[in-house]
Amino acid sequence: MGSTDNQPPSAPSAFEKRVKRRISARVHDFFAVCPPGLKTTCMNELAKLHPDIKEIQPLPGGVAFKAKLPMGCLANLSLGSPSKILMRIAAFKAENFSALEKNIKQIDWELFLPGNAALDIQATAHKSRLYHSGAIEERARAIIEPRLFTPGKKSEQNLLIRADNDQFELSLDMSGDLLFKRGVKQKVMTAPLRENLAFAIxxxxxxxxxxxxxxxxxxxxxxxxxxxxxxxxxxxxxxxSFAVEDWPGFREKNFNHLKKQLRENFTLGTGSKIFASDIDASVLSLLTDAIDQHDFLNTIQARETDFFDIQPAQLTREKGVVVLNPPYGKRLGSNMDMTHFFSEIGKKLVADFKGWRVGIIYPEKALGKVMNLPLRPMPFFHGGLDLFAGIGKIRG
Ligand SMILES: C[S@@+](CC[C@H](N)C(=O)[O-])C[C@H]1O[C@@H](n2cnc3c(N)ncnc32)[C@H](O)[C@@H]1O
Incomplete structure (x- = not known):
């Protein structure tokens, strides 16, 4: 049962012990939210990440797993495909507001959330007697906010309340900013590909x-x-950084130690292994700016080149992976026909990229056929559009 006292704990060590017992030492339910099409990649990533991550299970909208809090932090740091990672903090049935309030009062909010949390609450209700999401949010806020006591600079935290058939699930967003924001690029072009999609492709x-x-x-x-x-x-x-870094259960020292160990395993290369090019010098400068800022990007060679002029053998003796996110819709320009453009891309790949593995994004299933390549379509959703990534290998 949570304390209703809104004073800071007088004995920090007693508070820390409670946090340890109730939060850090327990196994929790986590949920990696994934865009459609990325669940398999996420499951594979989780399966490889750490043996203490258990019961990995695909569910609508993402992948569930069980672990202790430090493993949830590791997942935020290490997974490339999810949009965010949630930690479930309560699940209960409530058919009326008094049952909802009673259950919310029982949660040890001060053990989960920082005292200075600025809470964003988002409720959704489906087939439930309590269907007014705004009213659910209001009731929750009225209970939780008085329990968070620290003035001063606020820590942005998100609470998600989901009701389905009167069954409520409350989850905290560990990630904060969506995970596709890697903190590497300073500037991006209009509607760039999200990093988690690029990773999964x-x-x-x-x-x-x-x-x-x-x-x-x-x-x-x-x-x-x-x-x-x-x-x-x-x-x-x-x-x-991640929202979880402000939680009372977060162990900064352990996390920094983990990051130090990971840093020791970086293999910063020299010599080009990545050949990036674009026909448009102005967008290319966004990449060259990033390369100038980060040493680990010195394996990227960026050049202004037309794709149709590229001869891979002049760049590398190895055969690797070629990835394309061609322009489509408005970006293609009115005087270019999409079927013709994608058919030319297909011909170029067959002619000059024999033996290369390919990942290419296209906006309509029919365009996959036009390219006449042995591609397996991976459907996904991006920028309000249903898209496909065709994955395969060019014969040769
Ligand atoms: C959809 S954008 C790629 C976005 C990119 N994935 C990102 O995240 O920033 C398509 C790019 O293809 C480039 N492009 C179009 N035709 C090209 C061609 N023939 N050769 C090389 N680049 C081309 C455009 O200049 C544009 O930057």
Whole structure:
């Protein structure tokens, strides 16, 4: 039963002991929220991450797993495909507001959340007697806020309340900013590919640390930067922070130690393994700016080149992975026909990329056929559109 006292705990060590017993030492339910199409990549990542991560299970909207809090932190730091990671803090049935309030009062909010939390509460209700999400949020806020007591600079925290058939689930967002924000790029072009999608396409195309990459319509370089991080063994979340870092159960010392160990395993290369190019010099400068700022990006060679002029053999003797996010819709320009453009891309790949693995994004299923390549379509959703990533290998 949570304390209703809104004073800070007088004996920090007693408070810390409670946090340890109730939060840090317990196994919790986590949920990695994934965009459609990325669940398999996320399951594979979780399965490899740590043996203490158990009961990995695909569910609508993402992948559930059980672990202790430090493993949840490791997942935030190390997974490339999810959008965010939630920690479930309560599950109960409530058919009316008094049952809802009674259950919310029982949660040890002060053990989960920092005292200075600025709480964003988002409720959704489906097939439930309590269906007014605004009223659910209001009742929850009225109970939780008086329990958080520290004035001063606020820590942004998100609480998600989901009601389905009168069954409530309350989860805290451990990530804060969406996880595709890696903290590497300073500037991006309009509607760039999200990093978690680029990561999943690279992984599904079989890209490994040993492979070379050609990213011939690189724009601001999302694929190339993700590939450089994979090659250098840098966890996707290494350069950013997470909402969980403000929680009372977060152990800063242990987390910093973990990051130090991970840093010792970075393999910063020299010599080009990643060939990024674009026909548009202005977008390319976004990538070259990032390369100038981060040493680990020095494996990327960025050039202004037309894709149709590229001869892979002039760049590398190895055959690796080629990834393309061609322009489509408005970006293609009114005088270019999409069917013709994608058919030309297909012909170029067959002619000059024999033996290369390929990952190519296209906006309509029919365009997959137009390219006449042995591609397996991986459907996903991006920027309000249903898209496909065609994954395969060019014969030869
Ligand atoms: C959809 S954007 C790529 C966005 C990129 N994935 C990102 O995250 O920033 C498509 C890019 O293809 C480039 N492009 C179009 N035609 C090209 C061509 N023939 N050769 C090289 N690049 C081309 C455009 O300049 C544009 O930057």
């Amino acid at each position: 690279l992984k599904t195309a079989g890209f490994t640390r040993q492979d070379v990459l050609i990213d011939p319509m690189c724009g601001s370089g999302t694929f190339s930067i993700e590939a450089a991080m994979i090659q250098a063994n840098i966890p996707p979340g290494f350069f950013r």
